[in-house]
Amino acid sequence: MSSLYTSVVSALAFPLHERLKGHDSVQIRRQLEQSQWLKPQALAEFQLQRLNALMRDARQHVPFYRQLLAESGIPEKGMSSLEDLQKLPFLTKSVIRANTEAMKSSQARGLARFNTGGSSGEPLIFFIGKERVSHDVAAKWRATRWWGVDIGDPEMVVWGSPIELGKQDRIKAIRDRVLRTELLPAFEMSSAKLDGFIDAIRRRRPRMLFGYPSALSHIARHALDRGVRMDDLGIKVAFVTSERLYDEQRSMISTVFGCPVANGYGGRDAGFIAHECPSGGMHITAEDVIVELIDGQGLPVPLGQAGEIVVTHLATSDFPFIRYKTGDVAVMDDKQCACGRGLPMLKEIQGRSTDFVIAADGTVMHGLALIYVLRDLSGLRSFKVIQHSRSHCEVQLLPEVGFDTLVATERITQQFKLRLGAEVRIDVRVMDEIAPEKSGKFRYIISHAS
Secondary structure, eight states, rough: OHHHHHHHIIIHHHHHHHHHOOOOHHHHHHHHHHHTTHHHHHHHHHHHHHHHHHHHHHHOOOOOHHHHHHOOOOOOOOSSSSGGGSSSSSSSSSHHHTTTGGGGGGOOOEEEEEEOOOSOOOOOOEEEEHHHHHHHHHHHHEEEEEEEOOOOOOOEEEOOOHHHTTOHHHHHHHHHHTTEEEEEOOOOOHHHHHHHHHHHHHHHHOOOEEEEEEHHHHHHHHHHTTTTTOTTOOOOOOEOOSSSOOOHHHHHHHHTTSOOOOEEEETTTTEEEEETTSSSEEOTTTTTTEEEEETTTTOOOOOSSEEEEEEEETTTTTOOOOEEEEHHHEEEOHHHHOTOOOOOEEEEEEEEGGEEEEEETTTTEEEEEHHHHTTTTTTEEEEEEEEEEEEEEEEEEEETTTTOOHHHHHHHHHHHHHOOOOOOEEEEOOOOOOOOHHHHHHHSSSEEOO
């Protein structure tokens, strides 16, 4: 049950804030709360209408797509089915870098410059208009309300993006106070910092948490080690995103904070793609996003098989993202969620393509094949695996007191060689600290092998 303050913020203050910024997020969220109940066929027809509207706009106003669509053979009247999308080439980071200016709509006003962190080795600069921002805000807002919380409820955000942390100006500080949002920087996770985070969360008594799964689980484990209760604060839900959510992270966060964990999936480039509902379904924001799964040859994968996620964002007329290869791997679900929503679902999000490792003989396997070896080691607080090449793998270990480094090194070397190849060099390094990425995210597996 929302408080009177939350109701006022959600119904008045935040809508005013969005209107002043030129966003249509309030109206869009209301529409999304209706369209989420559409049957699959009606939803597909709605997607096709929006797709053809995006194509018409791109053909008229975006130089890059004016030429590409003319060469594709797609008629000006539009596509007859969603499958016609496959007539268009994929949009990649290298294509965007080579055509950045030509991808801007001549009608675009007030484009905001964004970038991805380049964790895959390919940093990207791109642009987002107010239409896209409005739809992303609305999609996240809808998913938040699925869990019985709303904008204006006390929230603790554990985040590391320079975009959020680099603009702590006066206006934003006032906005955060009004929305009752407090930001904890995820860049540094020292013992002293973690003590401060725990104190801040206990003082705030938030209704919801939001952050990287690695950061929230790290705070949860520290509280557990300190013997500090965190399940008596009235936290309703912990939203996690931006990294792969592992089972033990979900368990740790849920147990320590005494609340369910809601997984979210998306990115600055691809948009808000999917969010978990209380019934466990990972629902795609299908009103805004068309998701394709493809194999290594660029062909659609059969239902139930893993494939790379390709996204067409239907609210990107200012800087179109059409058939954008995300580098992420997932499996589509063929079931309908118990919640009754008609939104399609992702069954499994396996992570980035760089979360996979390649054995010396070329065999591709998920990084979990190596992670399971490390999880079994007693007294290991944290770890990171960096595959520099098919012939060289580095393992960073952050041990607890009493950890047997000699035995662990022997076991890691033996088990990794069994998986990667007997000739592969395995370097095991004990660290005083394992730093997160520049964005503040933490990645257990990083592969540079090709």
